[in-house]
Amino acid sequence: MRALVGRSVAEQSTVFLPWGADKTVIPLVGAEDVSRVAATLLASPGAPPQSVYPLISETPTVRAVTEALGRAFGRPIRYVAITDEQWANAVKERVNPHALDHLTHLWQYFREGKERFRATDDIRVVTGRDPLTLEAFFRASAKAVGTGQQ
Secondary structure (H helix, E strand, O other), X not given: OHHHHHHHHHHHXXXXXXXXXXXXXXXXXXXXXXXXXXXXXXXXXXXXXXXXXXXXXXXXXXXXXXXXXXXXXXXXXXXXXXXXXXXXXXXOOOOOHHHHHHHHHHHHHHHHOOOOOOOXXXXXXXXXXXXXXXXXXXXXXXXXXXXXXX
Protein backbone atom coordinates (compact mmCIF):
# COMPACT_ATOMS: atom_id res chain seq x y z
CA MET A 1 0.00 0.00 0.00
CA ARG A 2 2.73 2.47 0.93
CA ALA A 3 4.53 2.00 -2.39
CA LEU A 4 1.36 2.60 -4.40
CA VAL A 5 -0.46 5.39 -2.57
CA GLY A 6 1.29 6.09 0.74
CA ARG A 7 2.74 9.48 -0.12
CA SER A 8 -0.33 10.88 -1.88
CA VAL A 9 -2.64 9.77 0.94
CA ALA A 10 -0.36 11.19 3.63
CA GLU A 11 0.26 14.50 1.87
CA GLN A 12 -2.93 15.13 -0.11
CA SER A 13 -5.57 12.69 1.21
CA THR A 14 -5.83 11.53 -2.37
CA VAL A 15 -5.26 8.28 -4.24
CA PHE A 16 -3.91 8.75 -7.75
CA LEU A 17 -4.24 5.44 -9.62
CA PRO A 18 -5.15 4.29 -13.14
CA TRP A 19 -8.15 2.28 -12.04
CA GLY A 20 -10.67 4.05 -14.24
CA ALA A 21 -14.17 5.03 -13.15
CA ASP A 22 -15.22 4.78 -9.51
CA LYS A 23 -17.55 1.90 -10.47
CA THR A 24 -14.66 -0.28 -11.68
CA VAL A 25 -14.58 -3.56 -9.75
CA ILE A 26 -11.25 -4.59 -8.25
CA PRO A 27 -11.27 -8.29 -7.20
CA LEU A 28 -9.10 -8.71 -4.13
CA VAL A 29 -7.29 -11.34 -2.11
CA GLY A 30 -4.67 -10.78 0.56
CA ALA A 31 -1.17 -12.19 0.21
CA GLU A 32 -1.41 -13.68 3.72
CA ASP A 33 -4.59 -15.50 2.72
CA VAL A 34 -2.96 -16.88 -0.44
CA SER A 35 0.04 -18.11 1.53
CA ARG A 36 -2.21 -19.66 4.20
CA VAL A 37 -4.18 -21.53 1.50
CA ALA A 38 -0.96 -22.74 -0.14
CA ALA A 39 0.53 -23.90 3.16
CA THR A 40 -2.69 -25.69 4.11
CA LEU A 41 -2.91 -27.46 0.77
CA LEU A 42 0.74 -28.52 0.88
CA ALA A 43 0.57 -29.74 4.47
CA SER A 44 -2.85 -31.38 4.45
CA PRO A 45 -3.34 -34.52 2.40
CA GLY A 46 -7.06 -34.39 3.18
CA ALA A 47 -7.58 -30.87 1.79
CA PRO A 48 -10.41 -30.34 -0.72
CA PRO A 49 -9.21 -31.90 -4.01
CA GLN A 50 -9.56 -29.15 -6.60
CA SER A 51 -7.18 -28.25 -9.39
CA VAL A 52 -8.07 -24.54 -9.17
CA TYR A 53 -9.00 -22.41 -6.16
CA PRO A 54 -10.46 -19.06 -7.22
CA LEU A 55 -9.22 -16.95 -4.33
CA ILE A 56 -11.27 -13.78 -4.43
CA SER A 57 -12.19 -12.56 -0.98
CA GLU A 58 -13.89 -9.28 -1.96
CA THR A 59 -15.03 -7.45 -5.09
CA PRO A 60 -15.24 -3.78 -4.12
CA THR A 61 -15.57 -0.93 -6.56
CA VAL A 62 -12.92 1.78 -6.71
CA ARG A 63 -15.29 3.98 -4.71
CA ALA A 64 -15.62 1.32 -1.98
CA VAL A 65 -11.83 0.87 -1.86
CA THR A 66 -11.36 4.61 -1.42
CA GLU A 67 -14.06 4.81 1.26
CA ALA A 68 -12.46 1.92 3.20
CA LEU A 69 -9.11 3.67 3.00
CA GLY A 70 -10.70 6.85 4.35
CA ARG A 71 -12.26 4.99 7.28
CA ALA A 72 -8.89 3.41 8.11
CA PHE A 73 -7.12 6.77 8.04
CA GLY A 74 -9.92 8.59 9.81
CA ARG A 75 -10.45 11.21 7.11
CA PRO A 76 -11.99 11.49 3.65
CA ILE A 77 -9.76 10.21 0.88
CA ARG A 78 -10.34 11.24 -2.73
CA TYR A 79 -9.71 9.07 -5.78
CA VAL A 80 -8.35 10.69 -8.91
CA ALA A 81 -8.12 8.54 -12.03
CA ILE A 82 -4.84 9.01 -13.90
CA THR A 83 -3.34 7.40 -16.99
CA ASP A 84 -1.13 4.34 -16.89
CA GLU A 85 1.77 6.53 -18.04
CA GLN A 86 1.25 9.09 -15.26
CA TRP A 87 1.18 6.34 -12.67
CA ALA A 88 4.25 4.57 -14.09
CA ASN A 89 6.23 7.80 -14.07
CA ALA A 90 5.19 8.52 -10.48
CA VAL A 91 6.19 5.11 -9.06
CA LYS A 92 9.02 3.89 -11.29
CA GLU A 93 11.62 4.68 -8.61
CA ARG A 94 9.71 2.70 -5.93
CA VAL A 95 8.27 -0.26 -7.87
CA ASN A 96 10.38 -2.78 -9.77
CA PRO A 97 9.89 -2.96 -13.55
CA HIS A 98 8.26 -6.40 -13.48
CA ALA A 99 5.68 -5.34 -10.88
CA LEU A 100 5.07 -2.10 -12.75
CA ASP A 101 4.36 -3.95 -15.99
CA HIS A 102 2.20 -6.56 -14.23
CA LEU A 103 0.08 -3.99 -12.38
CA THR A 104 -0.34 -1.84 -15.47
CA HIS A 105 -1.73 -4.78 -17.45
CA LEU A 106 -3.81 -6.04 -14.54
CA TRP A 107 -5.48 -2.65 -14.06
CA GLN A 108 -6.14 -2.34 -17.80
CA TYR A 109 -7.92 -5.70 -17.57
CA PHE A 110 -10.03 -4.54 -14.62
CA ARG A 111 -10.91 -1.27 -16.36
CA GLU A 112 -12.19 -3.18 -19.39
CA GLY A 113 -14.78 -4.80 -17.10
CA LYS A 114 -15.34 -7.79 -19.38
CA GLU A 115 -15.37 -10.33 -16.55
CA ARG A 116 -17.86 -10.38 -13.69
CA PHE A 117 -15.89 -11.27 -10.60
CA ARG A 118 -17.46 -12.76 -7.50
CA ALA A 119 -16.11 -13.44 -4.05
CA THR A 120 -15.65 -17.09 -3.10
CA ASP A 121 -15.50 -18.88 0.23
CA ASP A 122 -12.47 -20.98 -0.77
CA ILE A 123 -10.15 -19.34 1.75
CA ARG A 124 -12.51 -20.20 4.61
CA VAL A 125 -13.19 -23.70 3.25
CA VAL A 126 -9.51 -24.58 2.87
CA THR A 127 -8.04 -22.85 5.93
CA GLY A 128 -10.96 -22.73 8.33
CA ARG A 129 -10.39 -18.99 8.78
CA ASP A 130 -12.13 -15.96 7.36
CA PRO A 131 -10.08 -13.97 4.86
CA LEU A 132 -8.55 -10.65 5.82
CA THR A 133 -10.88 -7.85 4.78
CA LEU A 134 -9.66 -4.86 2.82
CA GLU A 135 -10.64 -2.53 5.61
CA ALA A 136 -8.72 -4.60 8.20
CA PHE A 137 -5.68 -4.55 5.91
CA PHE A 138 -5.96 -0.77 5.52
CA ARG A 139 -6.34 -0.27 9.29
CA ALA A 140 -3.24 -2.36 10.01
CA SER A 141 -1.30 -0.49 7.32
CA ALA A 142 -2.44 2.88 8.63
CA LYS A 143 -1.40 1.96 12.18
CA ALA A 144 1.99 0.78 10.92
CA VAL A 145 2.71 4.23 9.51
CA GLY A 146 1.18 5.95 12.54
CA THR A 147 -1.67 7.72 10.79
CA GLY A 148 -4.70 5.49 11.23
CA GLN A 149 -7.67 5.28 13.54
CA GLN A 150 -6.83 3.48 16.76
